[in-house]
Amino acid sequence: MPRETLKIVGFLCNWCSYAGADMAGMARMRQPDSLRIIRVPCSGRVDPLLVLKAFQEGADGVLVSGCHPGDCHYGNGNYFARRRLELLKRMLPVLGIDPGRFHYTWVSASEGARWARLVEEFTGQVERVQEAQPNLKIQSRIP
Amino acid sequence: MNEFVQTIKQTFKEVDLVLGWVRSPAAGVAVPACFHTPAQADDAVFDSTCMHNLVVHLPRLAGKKVGIVAKGCDARSIAQLVAEHAVDRSRVIVIGVHCPGMIDVKKAWRCFGFGKRISDAGGRVAMEGKTVAREEVLLQKCRGCRDWEPVICDVTAGGATKAATAPPAEPAGIRKRFAAMSPAERRQFWQDQFSRCIRCYACREACPLCFCRDQCAMQARDPGWATAAIDASQSWMAQLIRISHMAGRCSGCEECERACPVGIPLMLLLEEQNAVIEELFGYRAGAGPEVKPPLLTFNIKDDAWGES
Amino acid sequence: MIGVFICQCGTNISATVDTGKVAQAAAAMRGVADAESIQYACSDPGQAAIAAAIRHKRLDRVVIGACSPRMHEATFRRALDRAGLNPFMLEMVNIREHCSWIHSDVDQATEKAAGLVRKGIARVRHHLPLSAGKTAAVRRALVVGGGIAGIQAALDIAAAGIPVTLVEKSPTIGGNMARLDKTFPTLDCSSCILTPLMVEVKQHENIELMVNSEVDDVHGHVGNFEVDIRRKATCVDEKKCSGCMICQEKCPAKAPDDFNAGMGQSKAISVASPQAVPLVASLRKEHCRRFSGGKCRVCQKLCPAGAVDYGQQDEVVRQSFGAVVAATGYGFYDWTGAYPTYGMGLYPDVITSLQYERLLSASGPTGGHIRRPSDGAEPRQVVFISCIGSRDESVGRPQCCSVGCMYIAKQAILTKEHIPDSQSYIFYIDMRAGGKNYEEFARRAQTRYGTLYIRGRVGKIFPRWGKLVVMGTDTLVGDQVEIEADLVVLATGLTASDGAGGLARKFNISCDENGFMAEGHPKLKPVEAEAAGVFLAGACQGPKDIPATVAQAGAAAAKVIGLLSRGELETSPMVAAVSQSKCSGCFKCRDVCPFGAIEDERPAAGRTAARVLASLCRGCGICSAACPPGVISLSGYTDKQLLAEVVAALR
The missing domain is CATH 3.30.70.3270 (Alpha-Beta Plaits)
Known part of the structure; x- marks a missing residue:
């Protein structure tokens, strides 16, 4: 499957990762165009259900990125996020969703280059998963 | 009058009502009952068909002072509710009973025919003259039970002595098939299972921890996590809302699965989730009324499992 | 009624995104009453066009596809407000940083931009009008760090009539600048320009000075930070001590001299330096005989003011502040572990530039006479090596320390002035002399003072017959060089100071990969930290020289004054x-x-x-x-x- 048709959703915290993605843009770092970024105030705002909702709606991959542990703008939102998202990650195989389609990580406001690399790598990873197991979308009706 | 009934009657000095079991005259198995007077409690029984988790009624009786007969596993649900401020500890008298391991009545009836009297003695379950080993007809959760001693208890009302617990069951039937499935097969499996969901919300109504009731996100139109359509995709989302909200809260009582009229194996998901939570956080729901559930706290050293 | 405005941002967006097409696609969406492409949405005409559309087409929601909301969300909210719409009925869609700047294919980028705008339109439908509340702001500022940055910030804030608490962890303010001998490029005496400011801090009615103190814990937020400040026990009552230094004279326990960067000896109880402000002794328990089990009470017996109190305990004071200035300064790179071929610190005559600074200083351990540490001899051949722990990927420190080139030039000049028949050599990578009059100054070091600049790295230093042999490469000549030096000075790079990371965490300041505190925006918010109400001054934000530090401290002070002058703050309605x-x-x-x-x-x-x-x-x-x-x-x-x-x- 060509990467242009991949659909990847990213939940980025406003203070670190969104700013990091901005930084990558300011440095004109080329990235795959399959990512749609949704801005949230904090990775702690990301209800794991939003990730599942994205998969239900047919996302090929979901990325969540917050401030590095210890650097959360709100003190400890990313620590809560880490617990919730790790649990989610480990539940995905039970649901039959390849855990390679989901990634959570930490990118700071100054890590533009790291962000660009991350998007490239994650897109590649989703691409590989997609080749192995296409058609993720939960079908409405059983044919 | 036996000691068990006596204990319940004494509880009435402190409570408005007591939740327990009586024997159903028709089927001869225990059914839940609510005793409002000591006299009503004369009929109270405790045997190996008292499989129901009565704790589901506790949050709904918030205005009353309630006594409740609780097996070890039921006590975990109470502890979890107390930890979540859904039950006021001072308004509940927990009558702890030691559980011999409960018989899956449905399973037994499937073996021997509906409504047949069940006798349970000496490690064998007998019905209609046929006997089977207890392990054969035990509830799934009773295999490898770790909760013989109730975690939260005000008075003890006897029950079974601590016998050797039946060992955890080897995955059989649907569990065995599920364990062997590839990711694609699992995805298809859940899609098939949830396509049968009729959105009756019996799973939620039977769950002692689902105390949000009418506000439940799996049903609410606003904000619209899932529509109410009988549709595999929408039911998938709706059911996962409940599973996700049970994280770190489900004590594994199996009531949701037992209540499901179309037989969706919800416990497959909940068991896996509970196992992950125990592995990640060393936590089992209902660890104690004062213990913080794992998703409501954090540890800065959590990264032992590493960034994903 | 949704209005959609797609900014071309000159060619920044329109070069890769067909903004007309994006507007067209948006116009077809449910509820969109107006969709247009604008050349510069943030410009006056752009904002006027948006306001006109809001009025004429009765828009109640606005989507703007432009740059990052982190850049202009506030701008457009104000524009909505002026046009009579609730400012929170705005949704910004980032089609620049997250689209046009990172893609090159016009069709793909246009499609993505349309998708992003679609997402914004879907979201804006659920926006609700919000209004900001107001809270009172505490009219008091906290300045953490008493170097030149903290001093300048505190004085500027105090001059505006706002009370300031200045917290310094060491026993005296003055910071690193107080340890410098002369400053480049004017060679004026560092303490001559600094000491009056230090004294002014001490005497200013609006400044409360807390030395030997650190920030313990922070609660609250902009307008009302509740800060626990720990005043560390020094066993000396600051109010009683007159700074007579009798205790220091008589104390029998020797201790390293921190102020002199370890070049001299001090005592367990001592005054940091003769210019210390406040001029008060402090006792370091780890070196004191009494605290290591002995019975010594010499200082207590001899103190004429009765200021010594061995039982003194740490004291935690809680104060409220409306704003905070972090001015924690810098530290020096510890080279001993990273450059094994330079002797790992085993050769006494291989010293750091700060140590050399103390040898040059008239208030230093040698009274301003250059004496090498090993035998006290006056060096004739001095070798300076630049970029130790800076611009060196091999030790994981890529950044430029920004002052090394200049301070080496200064030290070479001062060496010649102290010892006229000496010869200085400087191993350098590139000459960086960007400031005002810097290039002329560095040139003077070569022409008038005969300093020999050798472009290249030093491979090895080893002792031979009482001298240090410095082996390096002259990359301009392409040959090996070997210099027999009496003294080698390493120009160590600047690092974030110890404890800056901990303080940053307490105030939710993020740090960059080198450990320096991150500013809000590299161009437009150079003194604001990410956390509201927290400002950065001086080298805690990145290596810089004294004029830049003073300028930034003044800017931070201006921000604090602006924030606290109104007495109340608008609170975010996004709660x-x-x-x-x-x-x-x-x-x-x-x-x-x-x-x-x-x-x-x-x-x-x-x-x-x-x-x-x-x-x-x-x-x-x-x-x-x-x-x-x-x-x-x-x-x-x-x-x-x-x-x-x-x-x-x-x-």
């Missing part, structure tokens, strides 16, 4: 709120709230429900993700808005 009739009172929100912003309330008999204290809520939304039925929602980031965005993103 959480509970729909109490639906709340089951489980208080998972309270468990996870980092700010204690949730309290319980009894809306009806027998029911408890959560309530958000809007003044404490900072809008993180952790509660919102923890609430199973979703009855606590964060304005601006409601489940509805995020769900709409997720669904639209995948259509």
Whole structure:
């Protein structure tokens, strides 16, 4: 499957990762165009259900990125996020969703280059998963 | 009058009502009952068909002072509710009973025919003259039970002595098939299972921890996590809302699965989730009324499992 | 009635995104009454066009596809406000940083931009008008760090009539600048220009000076930071001590001399330097005989003021501040572990530039006479090596220390002035002399003072017959060089100071990969930290020289004055709120709230429900993700808005 048709959703915290993605843009770092970024105030705002909702709606991959542990703008939102998202990650195989389609990580406001690399790598990873197991979308009706 | 009934009657000095079991005259198995007077409690029984988790009624009786007969596993649900401020500890008298391991009545009836009297003695379950080993007809959760001693208890009302617990069951039937499935097969499996969901919300109504009731996100139109359509995709989302909200809260009582009229194996998901939570956080729901559930706290050293 | 405005941003967006096409696609969406492409949406004509459309087409929601909302969200909110629309009915879609600047294919970028705009339109439908509240701001500022940056910031803030608490962890203010001998490029005496400012801090009626103190814990937020300041026990009553130094003279316990960068000897009880402000002794327990089990009480017996108190305990003071200036300065790179071929610190005559600075200083351990540490001899051949722990990927420190080239030139000049028949050599990588009069100064070091500049790195230093042999490469000549030096000075790079990271965490300041505190925006917010109400001054934000530090400190002070002059602050309306009739009172929100912003309330008999204290809520939304039925929602980031965005993103 060509990467242009991949659909990847990213939940980025406003203070670190969104700013990091901005930084990558300011440095004109080329990235795959399959990512749609949704801005949230904090990775702690990301209800794991939003990730599942994205998969239900047919996302090929979901990325969540917050401030590095210890650097959360709100003190400890990313620590809560880490617990919730790790649990989610480990539940995905039970649901039959390849855990390679989901990634959570930490990118700071100054890590533009790291962000660009991350998007490239994650897109590649989703691409590989997609080749192995296409058609993720939960079908409405059983044919 | 036996000691068990006596204990319940004494509880009435402190409570408005007591939740327990009586024997159903028709089927001869225990059914839940609510005793409002000591006299009503004369009929109270405790045997190996008292499989129901009565704790589901506790949050709904918030205005009353309630006594409740609780097996070890039921006590975990109470502890979890107390930890979540859904039950006021001072308004509940927990009558702890030691559980011999409960018989899956449905399973037994499937073996021997509906409504047949069940006798349970000496490690064998007998019905209609046929006997089977207890392990054969035990509830799934009773295999490898770790909760013989109730975690939260005000008075003890006897029950079974601590016998050797039946060992955890080897995955059989649907569990065995599920364990062997590839990711694609699992995805298809859940899609098939949830396509049968009729959105009756019996799973939620039977769950002692689902105390949000009418506000439940799996049903609410606003904000619209899932529509109410009988549709595999929408039911998938709706059911996962409940599973996700049970994280770190489900004590594994199996009531949701037992209540499901179309037989969706919800416990497959909940068991896996509970196992992950125990592995990640060393936590089992209902660890104690004062213990913080794992998703409501954090540890800065959590990264032992590493960034994903 | 949604209005959609797609900014061309000159060619920044329009070069890769066909903004006309994006507007066209948006116009076809449900509820969109107007969609247009604008050359510069943020310019006056651009904003006027948006305002006109709002009025004429009766728009009640606006989507602007332009740069990052972190850049211009505030600008456009004000524009909406001026046009009579609630400023929070705006949704910004980032089609520049997240689209046009990172893609090159016009068709793909245009399609993506249209998708992003679609997502924004889906979201804006669920926007609700919000209004900002006001809270009182504490009219007092905290300055952390008493170097030149902190001193300047404190003086500037105090001059505006705002009280300041200046917290310094060491026994004296003055910081690194107080340890310098002369300053480049004017060679004026460092302490001559600094000491008057230090004294002014001490005497200023609006400045409370707390030395030997550190920030212990921080609560609260802009307008009201509650800060626990720990005043460390020094066993000397600051109010009684007159700084006579009799204790220091008589103290029998030797201790390293921190002020002189370890070049001299000090005592367990001592005054940091003769110019210290406040001029007060302090006792270092780890070196004191009494505290290591002995019976010595010499200082207490001899103190004429009776200021010595061995039982003194740390004292934690809680104060409230409206704003904070971090001015924690810098430290020097510890080279001993990273450059094994330079002797790992085993050769006494291989010293750092700060140590050399103390040898040059008239108030230093040698009284301003250059004496090498090994035998006290006056060096004739001095070798300076630049970029130790800076611009060196091999030790993981790529950044330029920005002052090394200049201070070596200065030290070479001063060497010649102290010892006229000496010869200085400087191994350098590149000459960086960007400041005003810097190039001329560095040139003078070569022409008038005969300093020999050798472009290249030093491979090895080893002792031979009482000298140090410095082996390096002259990359301009392409040959090996070997110099027999009496003294080698390493120009160590600047690092973030010890403890800066800990302080940054307490105030939610993020740090860059080198450990320096990160500014809000590299161009437009050079003194603001990410955290509201926290400002950065001086080298804590990155290596810089004294003029730049003073300038930044003044800028930070101006920001603090601006913030606190009005007495009240607008609070963000993007806070959480509970729909109490639906709340089951489980208080998972309270468990996870980092700010204690949730309290319980009894809306009806027998029911408890959560309530958000809007003044404490900072809008993180952790509660919102923890609430199973979703009855606590964060304005601006409601489940509805995020769900709409997720669904639209995948259509």
